[in-house]
Amino acid sequence: MTDHASISSSVAGFDRVTVRYGPLLAADAVTLSVPRGCVYALLGRNGAGKSSLVRCLLGQQKPTAGTALLFGKDAWRTRRSAMQRVGVVPEEPDVPPAMTAAQTVAFCSRLYERWDGTGVAERLRRFDVPTRVPVGRLSKGQKGQLALALALGPQPDLLVLDDPTLGLDVVARKDFYEELVGDLADRGTTVFITTHDLAGVEGIAERVGMLRHGTLVLDEDMEALKARFRRIRFGRRPAAQPAADEALGALGAVRVAGGDWGFEAVVERFGEEPYERFTSEGGVVDPEARAMSLEEIFIAVCGEERGGAS
Amino acid sequence: MRGFLAVAQREVVERRMWLVAAVVAGLIPLAGHLLPWVSADNAVDARVTLALVLASSLLVAGSLLLGISMIGTELGERRLGFHFARPLSAAAIWWGKLTASFLVVMLVGVLVLLPTALVSGRELPGRNADDGPLLAGLVAVFVLLVLLVGHALSVAGRSRSWLLTSDLVAALLIGAIVWAVAMRFWFADSATLFTRLVESTAFAVLVGLAVAGWVQVAVGRTDARRGHRALSATLWGTLGVFALAIVGYAAWVFSATPSSLGRLSEVMTAPGGSWTLVSGSSAGRGDFAPTFLLDTQSGRWLRFEVRARWWVAPMFSADGRTAVWLQQTEGGRRDQQQVLVADLSASQPRAVATSLVLSEDAWQVRLSRSGRRLAVIGEKNLSVYSLPDGGLVRAVRVDVGSGRVGLRFLGEDELVYGVWAKGDWLNPVDVVLRRLDIPSGRLEESGKLNGARYRDFVVLPGDPRGELLLAFHPREEGLELVLHDARTGAARASLLSQPDKPLARAAFLFDGRIVVGESPAVTGGPARVHLFDREGRVVRTIALETDELGRIGSEVAPGVSTVSLGRDEYWGGRNGHAVLVNVDQGSIQNLPEGYLPVPVSGWWSPGRVPAEPGGACARLFRSPEGALVRYEPTTGGFTTILATRWPS
Structure with a gap:
C-alpha cells in the first residue's frame, strides 16, 4: 500500500482524497503516489472519478476531504507555483477558440520560467498545426497536438494527461503517444495519465491504478499486474470438481465461465506453484494459461461485478 | 504582475x-445627414445624436456581454x-480579465464617439473641462457596474443551484434595507445623507x-x-455588513438628543410657557437637522420626528401647553397628513396621532389660542375640528379657486380668511376677507384689504388677539406701513412711510401696541424706535445710537422690547449686540456684546403671535459662542440652555 511518506516524496499523489458532488461520491478516500520518472496510468470507466482526481491534482478543485499533492505539497494551496513544473493536456481542448496557436504560445511563453519555444515551434511544425488559424477551427487532432506542445513547452517535471486521446483517430493517437514517448525518452518526465485508450497506454505505463465507482481497487506496477493475471482454459471431469475448484480458488479466480468447449477462468493470483497444483488435479483436462492484455485485465477488474461462476 | x-x-x-465594430460604428454618424428626415439645419444634431445612441448602445451591450462572458462562458x-x-x-486571472474587459468597453465608447468628436466635437456632452471628467467617471462607474453584474449573473446562472433563490432573497432583503434607510433620510430632508447613501451603496455594490x-x-x-457559493457568500456578506452599517449609522443619526446639536439653525417658541422647537446641525450627521420640542426650563424634550420636515412646523396653543403638527401618513403620500398632538404639560410628553387625517385640500391649517380647535382651509372647504378627538365642528363650502389664502382665528368661535389672486411675491394684491361664525356656520364677506404687498401681508405678525394686522403698501416712493383691522381690512392708521426691511422692523407687543424701528438709512439721523397704541397713534419715539438697526425681538418683561443693533445676519452672524428698550419709560439698557435675541422662525406663518412678556420663551438669546441662553432679568445674566456653538 502507498503510505504517507511515499506520497510526500512523490511527484504527485493523493492522500485519502474524497470528492463529493452533493450525494454523488466521485472519489472515495483515494490514496496513491506517482514516483519520480514514473508513467502512471489511472484507469476507470466513465464516471469513475478520474477527471475529478485530475482536477484536484492540478489544484483546480478542492477535494471534499484529503489532500492532493504536487511535489509533496498541497496542490490546492501551491497550485500557482507548482504549475511552473507541470504540463497539462486536458480532456477537452480548452485553448480559447478565438486565439491562434501562435497567440496561445506567445501567451504561455510569458508565464513560464523554462519555456522551450524552439521545441514548441518544432512540434507544431512537425504535426502541421497551423499557427495563424484560430484554434476553434483546428481539427481535433491538431488541437490535441497543440495541447501537448503547450504542455511540453515549459519542460515540465510532471505531465498530467486527462484522457488526452479522447476522440482522436488511430493515426492521431499513434502520433500523440509517439511524441510523448519521445519526450519521455529524452527527459524522463513523470507522467500521470488517465485514459480509456488502454492499448495506447499499455506500452508506456509503468504503474497502473484502477478506479471503480470512485474507489481505487488496484494500484501496482504494470509488470506485476500483468504477471498475476491469467486467462486459463481447461476441461474437467465432474467427479473431480471439489478439488479443482479449491485449486482454482487458490489462483484467485475472479471470473469463471463454462460452455460446450470447456471452462475459462480469469485469475488474479497466478503463480507457477498454484497453477501446477491446479493442473495436477485429476479432474482438470488440457489446461492452458494465457497472458492477458491491460484491456482484458481492466474489464476483469472494472467491467462487471466480480465473482466466480460455476 | x-x-x-x-x-x-x-x-x-x-x-x-x-x-x-466600434470603429465601423463610429463612422456611421458621419453619414447621419444623409438620412431622409435630416435637414441641413439639424445635420450636426443628427450626427451627434446618432453617435451618442450608438455609443450608449455599444457601451451597454458591451458591458453586459463582456461581463457575462468574462469568466462565465469559459x-x-x-x-x-x-x-x-x-x-x-x-488575482491575475480575475483582475486581468476584468481590467481588459473594462478597457475594451471604454475604448469602444471612445472609438464610436471619436469621428463625431473630430467633426462636431463642440456639440458633444461633456466637452467642457468642468463636466467632462465627471461624465467620463460616471460612464466608467456604470460600465464597471454592468460588467460586474453581468459576471455575477452569469456565474449564478451557470451553477444552476438552489443558491439562486437565496441570492434573490438576499438581494431583496438588502435592497429593502437600503431603500428603507434611504427613504428615512429622504423624508428627514437630508439630501446630503441621501446622496451619500446612494453613492456609498453604489460603491459598496461595486466593491462587493x-x-x-x-x-x-x-x-x-x-x-x-463552489464559485457561485463563494461569490454569493462574499457579495452578500459584504453588502450585509454594509446594510448593517448603514442601519446602525441611521439609528445613530436619528438618536440625536438636544445635547447633540452642534449649531442651532432654528428656534420656534411657543407664545406662552417655556417650550420651544429647536433644530440644528450635529457633527457626523450630515445635513440632517435633529429637531426637538424642548422645555427651556426643565430640560425635558420631545423628539420632533416628522417626515418631510421642511414644510412642517408645530403650532402652539397660546399657553404653550399644547403642540400640534401635521405629518405625512405612513404610506408616505404627501397629500395625506395626519394630525399629531402633544400635551406639553405632561411629565413625559409624547406625540399622539389623532384620528384626523387631512387630504390634499388642506392648504392652510391654524390652531386656535386654546389649542382645542383646528381650522383647515383648502380650495373648496373650510373645516373646523376639535382636538384631540378630531371631531368635525363645522364645515363650510368656500371658493378659493386658484388664488392664495391666509387664515387666522379671531377667537375660539370666529375665523377670518383672506383670498387674493396669485401674484408676484413683492407686488400689491387685493385681499377679500371673509368671516366665519363657527357656532352658526354663517360665512360672509367681512371686508377688503387692497394694495397690500403679498409678502408683507403674509409675513407680518398679527396682534395676540388676532384683531389687528400690519401690511406694507407700495407707494410711489417706498412703502407705507398701515395698521388694519384684521376682520374688515379697514385701514386704522398709517404708521410710517419708507420703512426699510419691513420683515424685521415691526412687531406687536403682547398688549397689542406696536413697535416699529427706523434705521438711520431711513431717518437720515440716529435709528429710532416708535411706539404706537392700538389705534396707530404715536405714543413715544426713542432714539438709538447705532449705525444699523437689527431686529425687534420679544418682550423680556412687559413693555421691555429687545432690539438688536448692528448688522445682524439672520443666523450666521456673530457680531452685534442688543439693547433692551423700555417703551413705557423710554429707557435703554445695553446687553453684553454678542448676545442677540434668537430669531424666532416660523415667520411665514400668518397669525403668529408674540411670546408672553417675561416668559421663558420671550427671553431666549444666543450667546457670542452660539449657545442658546435665557436672559435672567433679576441678575442681568444668562443661563445656558443648549451649549451649541458657531462652527469653528
Missing part, C-alpha cells in the same frame, strides 16, 4: 472584434482550466461585486457551484 498583464493582453486580443464551457493549468494566480468575483475565481476556480 506579469501574469496580470499577460491575461489582460490576451483578453484584449480575444475581444478585438469589439474594437473593430466556466460553462469548461475552458477556465486553461488559465488554472498555468502558473497564474487567481469586484471582490466577490475575485473570491469566486480564487475559491471556486473551475468549479461553478
Whole structure:
C-alpha cells in the first residue's frame, strides 16, 4: 500500500482524497503516489472519478476531504507555483477558440520560467498545426497536438494527461503517444495519465491504478499486474470438481465461465506453484494459461461485478 | 504582475472584434445627414445624436456581454482550466480579465464617439473641462457596474443551484434595507445623507461585486457551484455588513438628543410657557437637522420626528401647553397628513396621532389660542375640528379657486380668511376677507384689504388677539406701513412711510401696541424706535445710537422690547449686540456684546403671535459662542440652555 511518506516524496499523489458532488461520491478516500520518472496510468470507466482526481491534482478543485499533492505539497494551496513544473493536456481542448496557436504560445511563453519555444515551434511544425488559424477551427487532432506542445513547452517535471486521446483517430493517437514517448525518452518526465485508450497506454505505463465507482481497487506496477493475471482454459471431469475448484480458488479466480468447449477462468493470483497444483488435479483436462492484455485485465477488474461462476 | 498583464493582453486580443465594430460604428454618424428626415439645419444634431445612441448602445451591450462572458462562458464551457493549468494566480486571472474587459468597453465608447468628436466635437456632452471628467467617471462607474453584474449573473446562472433563490432573497432583503434607510433620510430632508447613501451603496455594490468575483475565481476556480457559493457568500456578506452599517449609522443619526446639536439653525417658541422647537446641525450627521420640542426650563424634550420636515412646523396653543403638527401618513403620500398632538404639560410628553387625517385640500391649517380647535382651509372647504378627538365642528363650502389664502382665528368661535389672486411675491394684491361664525356656520364677506404687498401681508405678525394686522403698501416712493383691522381690512392708521426691511422692523407687543424701528438709512439721523397704541397713534419715539438697526425681538418683561443693533445676519452672524428698550419709560439698557435675541422662525406663518412678556420663551438669546441662553432679568445674566456653538 502507498503510505504517507511515499506520497510526500512523490511527484504527485493523493492522500485519502474524497470528492463529493452533493450525494454523488466521485472519489472515495483515494490514496496513491506517482514516483519520480514514473508513467502512471489511472484507469476507470466513465464516471469513475478520474477527471475529478485530475482536477484536484492540478489544484483546480478542492477535494471534499484529503489532500492532493504536487511535489509533496498541497496542490490546492501551491497550485500557482507548482504549475511552473507541470504540463497539462486536458480532456477537452480548452485553448480559447478565438486565439491562434501562435497567440496561445506567445501567451504561455510569458508565464513560464523554462519555456522551450524552439521545441514548441518544432512540434507544431512537425504535426502541421497551423499557427495563424484560430484554434476553434483546428481539427481535433491538431488541437490535441497543440495541447501537448503547450504542455511540453515549459519542460515540465510532471505531465498530467486527462484522457488526452479522447476522440482522436488511430493515426492521431499513434502520433500523440509517439511524441510523448519521445519526450519521455529524452527527459524522463513523470507522467500521470488517465485514459480509456488502454492499448495506447499499455506500452508506456509503468504503474497502473484502477478506479471503480470512485474507489481505487488496484494500484501496482504494470509488470506485476500483468504477471498475476491469467486467462486459463481447461476441461474437467465432474467427479473431480471439489478439488479443482479449491485449486482454482487458490489462483484467485475472479471470473469463471463454462460452455460446450470447456471452462475459462480469469485469475488474479497466478503463480507457477498454484497453477501446477491446479493442473495436477485429476479432474482438470488440457489446461492452458494465457497472458492477458491491460484491456482484458481492466474489464476483469472494472467491467462487471466480480465473482466466480460455476 | 506579469501574469496580470499577460491575461489582460490576451483578453484584449480575444475581444478585438469589439474594437473593430466600434470603429465601423463610429463612422456611421458621419453619414447621419444623409438620412431622409435630416435637414441641413439639424445635420450636426443628427450626427451627434446618432453617435451618442450608438455609443450608449455599444457601451451597454458591451458591458453586459463582456461581463457575462468574462469568466462565465469559459466556466460553462469548461475552458477556465486553461488559465488554472498555468502558473497564474487567481488575482491575475480575475483582475486581468476584468481590467481588459473594462478597457475594451471604454475604448469602444471612445472609438464610436471619436469621428463625431473630430467633426462636431463642440456639440458633444461633456466637452467642457468642468463636466467632462465627471461624465467620463460616471460612464466608467456604470460600465464597471454592468460588467460586474453581468459576471455575477452569469456565474449564478451557470451553477444552476438552489443558491439562486437565496441570492434573490438576499438581494431583496438588502435592497429593502437600503431603500428603507434611504427613504428615512429622504423624508428627514437630508439630501446630503441621501446622496451619500446612494453613492456609498453604489460603491459598496461595486466593491462587493469586484471582490466577490475575485473570491469566486480564487475559491471556486473551475468549479461553478463552489464559485457561485463563494461569490454569493462574499457579495452578500459584504453588502450585509454594509446594510448593517448603514442601519446602525441611521439609528445613530436619528438618536440625536438636544445635547447633540452642534449649531442651532432654528428656534420656534411657543407664545406662552417655556417650550420651544429647536433644530440644528450635529457633527457626523450630515445635513440632517435633529429637531426637538424642548422645555427651556426643565430640560425635558420631545423628539420632533416628522417626515418631510421642511414644510412642517408645530403650532402652539397660546399657553404653550399644547403642540400640534401635521405629518405625512405612513404610506408616505404627501397629500395625506395626519394630525399629531402633544400635551406639553405632561411629565413625559409624547406625540399622539389623532384620528384626523387631512387630504390634499388642506392648504392652510391654524390652531386656535386654546389649542382645542383646528381650522383647515383648502380650495373648496373650510373645516373646523376639535382636538384631540378630531371631531368635525363645522364645515363650510368656500371658493378659493386658484388664488392664495391666509387664515387666522379671531377667537375660539370666529375665523377670518383672506383670498387674493396669485401674484408676484413683492407686488400689491387685493385681499377679500371673509368671516366665519363657527357656532352658526354663517360665512360672509367681512371686508377688503387692497394694495397690500403679498409678502408683507403674509409675513407680518398679527396682534395676540388676532384683531389687528400690519401690511406694507407700495407707494410711489417706498412703502407705507398701515395698521388694519384684521376682520374688515379697514385701514386704522398709517404708521410710517419708507420703512426699510419691513420683515424685521415691526412687531406687536403682547398688549397689542406696536413697535416699529427706523434705521438711520431711513431717518437720515440716529435709528429710532416708535411706539404706537392700538389705534396707530404715536405714543413715544426713542432714539438709538447705532449705525444699523437689527431686529425687534420679544418682550423680556412687559413693555421691555429687545432690539438688536448692528448688522445682524439672520443666523450666521456673530457680531452685534442688543439693547433692551423700555417703551413705557423710554429707557435703554445695553446687553453684553454678542448676545442677540434668537430669531424666532416660523415667520411665514400668518397669525403668529408674540411670546408672553417675561416668559421663558420671550427671553431666549444666543450667546457670542452660539449657545442658546435665557436672559435672567433679576441678575442681568444668562443661563445656558443648549451649549451649541458657531462652527469653528
